[in-house]
Amino acid sequence: MAAWTWRFEKADGTEVQPAVQPEEWTTQGDAESWVGEHWKALLEGGADQVRLYEDATEIYGPMSLRSAEEA
Numbered sequence: 001m002a003a004w005t006w007r008f009e010k011a012d013g014t015e016v017q018p019a020v021q022p023e024e025w026t027t028q029g030d031a032e033s034w035v036g037e038h039w040k041a042l043l044e045g046g047a048d049q050v051r052l053y054e055d056a057t058e059i060y061g062p063m064s065l066r067s068a069e070e071a
Contacts, residue, residue: 002054004031008047009062019045028052028059039065 003024008016020038025031035042035050042050043065051061 001026004028005053006031006035007051007053007061008042009049009051010046011048013062016046018042018047028054 004027005024006018006022008018008022010016020041022034025034031052047065049062049064051063052059
């Protein structure tokens with residue numbers, strides 16, 4: 001079964017530790033729902049963007065955690 005995980009980054013792509021401890025999800029939808037629920041805390045904790053992975057394969061990213069007005 002695939003594991004879906006997020007990578008948390010600064011705007012320059014440097015990996016950072018997330019302010020909210022993530023987990024591994026079994027579906028893409030569950031992973032996306034989690035980041036949707038926690039994006040403000042992640043942003044306040046120092047992450048500017050995220051990348052979604054299915055196992056070792058990057059599915060998409062970087063996706064900014066900032067609103068269009070802030071970008």
